[in-house]
Amino acid sequence: xxxxxxxxxxxxxxxxxxxxxxxxxxxxxxxxxxxxxxxxxxxxxxxxxxxxxxxxxxxxxxxxxxxxxxxxxxxxxxxxxxxxxxxxxxxxxxxxxxxxxxxxxxxxxxxxxxxxxxxxxxxxxxxxxxxxxxxxxxxxxxxxxxxxxxxxxxxxxxxxxxxxxxxxxxxxxxxxxxxxxxxxxxxxxxxxxxxxxxxxxxxxxxxxxxxxxxxxxxxxxxxxxxxxxxxxxxxxxxxxxxxxxxxxxxxxxxxxxxxxxxxxxxxxxxxxxxxxxxxxxxxxxxxxxxxxxxxxxxxxxxxxxxxxxxxxxxxxxxxxxxxxxxxxxxxxxxxx
Amino acid sequence: xxxxxxxxxxxxxxxxxxxxxxxxxxxxxxxxxxxxxxxxxxxxxxxxxxxxxxxxxxxxxxxxxxxxxxxxxxxxxxxxxxxxxxxxxxxxxxxxxxxxxxxxxxxxxxxxxxxxxxxxxxxxxxxxxxxxxxxxxxxxxxxxxxxxxxxxxxxxxxxxxxxxxxxxxxxxxxxxxxxxxxxxxxxxxxxxxxxxxxxxxxxxxxxxxxxxxxxxxxxxxxxxxxxxxxxxxxxxxxxxxxxxxxxxxxxxxxxxxxxxxxxxxxxxxxxxxxxxxxxxxxxxxxxxxxxxxxxxxxxxxxxxxxxxxxxxxxxxxxxxxxxxxxxxxxxxxxxx
Numbered sequence: 001x002x003x004x005x006x007x008x009x010x011x012x013x014x015x016x017x018x019x020x021x022x023x024x025x026x027x028x029x030x031x032x033x034x035x036x037x038x039x040x041x042x043x044x045x046x047x048x049x050x051x052x053x054x055x056x057x058x059x060x061x062x063x064x065x066x067x068x069x070x071x072x073x074x075x076x077x078x079x080x081x082x083x084x085x086x087x088x089x090x091x092x093x094x095x096x097x098x099x100x101x102x103x104x105x106x107x108x109x110x111x112x113x114x115x116x117x118x119x120x121x122x123x124x125x126x127x128x129x130x131x132x133x134x135x136x137x138x139x140x141x142x143x144x145x146x147x148x149x150x151x152x153x154x155x156x157x158x159x160x161x162x163x164x165x166x167x168x169x170x171x172x173x174x175x176x177x178x179x180x181x182x183x184x185x186x187x188x189x190x191x192x193x194x195x196x197x198x199x200x201x202x203x204x205x206x207x208x209x210x211x212x213x214x215x216x217x218x219x220x221x222x223x224x225x226x227x228x229x230x231x232x233x234x235x236x237x238x239x240x241x242x243x244x245x246x247x248x249x250x251x252x253x254x255x256x257x258x259x260x261x262x263x264x265x266x267x268x269x270x271x272x273x274x275x276x277x278x279x280x281x282x283x284x285x286x287x288x289x290x291x292x293x294x295x296x297x298x299x300x301x302x303x304x305x306x307x308x309x310x311x312x313x314x315x316x317x318x319x320x321x322x323x324x325x326x327x328x329x330x331x332x333x334x335x336x
Numbered sequence: 337x338x339x340x341x342x343x344x345x346x347x348x349x350x351x352x353x354x355x356x357x358x359x360x361x362x363x364x365x366x367x368x369x370x371x372x373x374x375x376x377x378x379x380x381x382x383x384x385x386x387x388x389x390x391x392x393x394x395x396x397x398x399x400x401x402x403x404x405x406x407x408x409x410x411x412x413x414x415x416x417x418x419x420x421x422x423x424x425x426x427x428x429x430x431x432x433x434x435x436x437x438x439x440x441x442x443x444x445x446x447x448x449x450x451x452x453x454x455x456x457x458x459x460x461x462x463x464x465x466x467x468x469x470x471x472x473x474x475x476x477x478x479x480x481x482x483x484x485x486x487x488x489x490x491x492x493x494x495x496x497x498x499x500x501x502x503x504x505x506x507x508x509x510x511x512x513x514x515x516x517x518x519x520x521x522x523x524x525x526x527x528x529x530x531x532x533x534x535x536x537x538x539x540x541x542x543x544x545x546x547x548x549x550x551x552x553x554x555x556x557x558x559x560x561x562x563x564x565x566x567x568x569x570x571x572x573x574x575x576x577x578x579x580x581x582x583x584x585x586x587x588x589x590x591x592x593x594x595x596x597x598x599x600x601x602x603x604x605x606x607x608x609x610x611x612x613x614x615x616x617x618x619x620x621x622x623x624x625x626x627x628x629x630x631x632x633x634x635x636x637x638x639x640x641x642x643x644x645x646x647x648x649x650x651x652x653x654x655x656x657x658x659x660x661x662x663x664x665x666x667x668x669x670x671x672x
Binding site for chain 1: 613
């Protein structure tokens with residue numbers, strides 16, 4: 001009998017979330033039902049949106065149920081199948097959650113190619129949801145022309161990495177914002193950013209805004225926002241007329257820190273457009289996005305870095321580290 | 337020799353603007369040059385955007401030059417013409433500014449119909465720039481379907497009045513926000529709003545938001561913003577998924593009061609779109625907008641109220657009254 005280790009949401013955070021909100025448990029796998037597949041998870045994806053699901057508040061996804069394994073994207077291998085379209089040995093992508101195994105209907109999984117050069121873990125990052133997120137924000141909302149200046153916060157993360165490769169492919173002046181000199185050097189040297197600005201030495205939005213002005217001398221046409229707060233307040237004065245802001249995340253506020261937009265009159269003065277979005281609501285974008293992202297990886301133009309925690313029991317620690325920006329590129333947990 | 341009375345911008349405001357920033361002066365009209373027309377202004381339009389032009393700061397229009405007559409929309413009658421397309425007696429619309437007469441190139445004026453039932457002053461309001469502003473925000477940005485709930489702040493003003501008639505014509509549940517029970521009663525009884533909420537009794541955004549919830553039980557699909565600050569913070573929690581915000585003005589902040597958007601995460605959670613806009617940048621909208629607005633007036637479905645100050649010397653006082661919401665409907669100055 002196979003024992004499945006799981007991390008469940010044991011309690012909801014009161015303000016800041018902590019490892020105490022999670023609990024590791026073991027449960028035997030039941031027999032496989034008709035139509036299901038048994039999948040051994042190889043990697044679990046850790047993503048900022050999971051923090052929102054820990055709360056019991058109105059959001060774009062239902063709150064994570066208490067006492068259940070945390071939801072999350074996984075890649076793995078089919079070990080046993082009672083579903084016609086999948087066979088043992090198939091590599092699959094789906095929402096297996098924070099556990100080592102899952103038994104879900106076969107149709108809940110996407111079968112991955114076995115004959116390409118893309119590592120399995122990339123399907124959770126650059127050639128997965130975060131990569132498609134960058135693609136949608138860039139193409140559906142920012143819609144840049146060659147020569148435009150585009151800016152992204154959390155530049156060295158999974159979304160930022162893909163954003164840089166996609167924006168460079170469109171001939172944009174591509175600027176990142178990240179925390180610390182190592183991440184900025186990585187963004188410039190490996191991810192293809194023309195320049196990356198370290199926000200950490202700046203005490204306030206005004207100071208950061210001045211630094212952004214120096215590297216965006218012609219202003220900014222498109223901004224992809226993952227962070228919010230001081231960073232958004234620093235970027236807004238740099239936006240050119242008719243600029244577009246793709247609002248993807250506000251990680252600065254996930255634990256309750258203030259993220260107010262101090263000067264909304266800039267939206268009026270510069271006729272800016274801001275749109276919040278969720279990648280799952282752009283189903284038609286996935287196929288072209290995954291194709292382009294895969295091609296960029298194969299061409300060596302998208303070389304995402306990963307931070308990999310080893311073992312399910314380290315998922316909470318890795319998750320909170322990511323929320324504080326301790327990861328370097330896509331944060332994963334290796335489960336096998 | 338005709339003496340022309342003018343109000344010039346004598347100094348720029350330091351924080352709050354006051355009548356001291358203006359100066360009334362008299363100047364003789366020079367001989368009319370080739371291509372020009374001499375126009376006797378009948379009405380001067382007072383509009384919130386003029387407050388922004390008093391400052392010497394980056395905005396979507398150039399600052400008002402010091403020592404020159406304040407710019408502004410006017411309607412009047414041609415008295416003398418050295419321009420082929422206009423003759424004495426023609427009714428015209430243009431930017432004559434805060435003065436009793438002007439001598440401008442004839443091509444700067446739009447000749448108005450003489451055979452319709454639309455009063456001359458309406459071409460500065462419901463069938464003019466403010467009306468077209470409402471049309472653009474509603475049709476180009478909010479794009480409502482029949483049955484949608486749409487909300488507008490400064491509901492009883494020139495823009496709000498037109499917004500109500502246009503939104504009702506599209507089958508929307510049309511809700512206004514205005515200051516005081518008289519304006520709200522007027523909005524409901526004369527302008528066609530289904531309901532109008534008085535913001536004045538509410539001490540904070542949370543209280544106003546609760547009142548809005550009561551009259552928008554199904555949430556809000558589209559919001560037309562003229563005010564900002566507490567009112568925007570009260571509206572945002574009422575927005576439904578994929579809601580659209582047409583950002584037209586932030587009158588609450590024109591004298592430096594805080595207008596921060598306290599909780600931008602609502603844009604993400606509800607995938608909202610917000611767009612700042614200026615009516616002059618939608619040239620293709622003017623003809624269909626003016627046609628529809630004129631038809632609504634003739635059909636008695638748009639009956640804008642006007643607040644008319646008598647005499648150029650009262651323009652500054654009327655202007656500051658409007659910025660504080662003392663006007664009732666379109667604020668004009670009658671010059672003849």
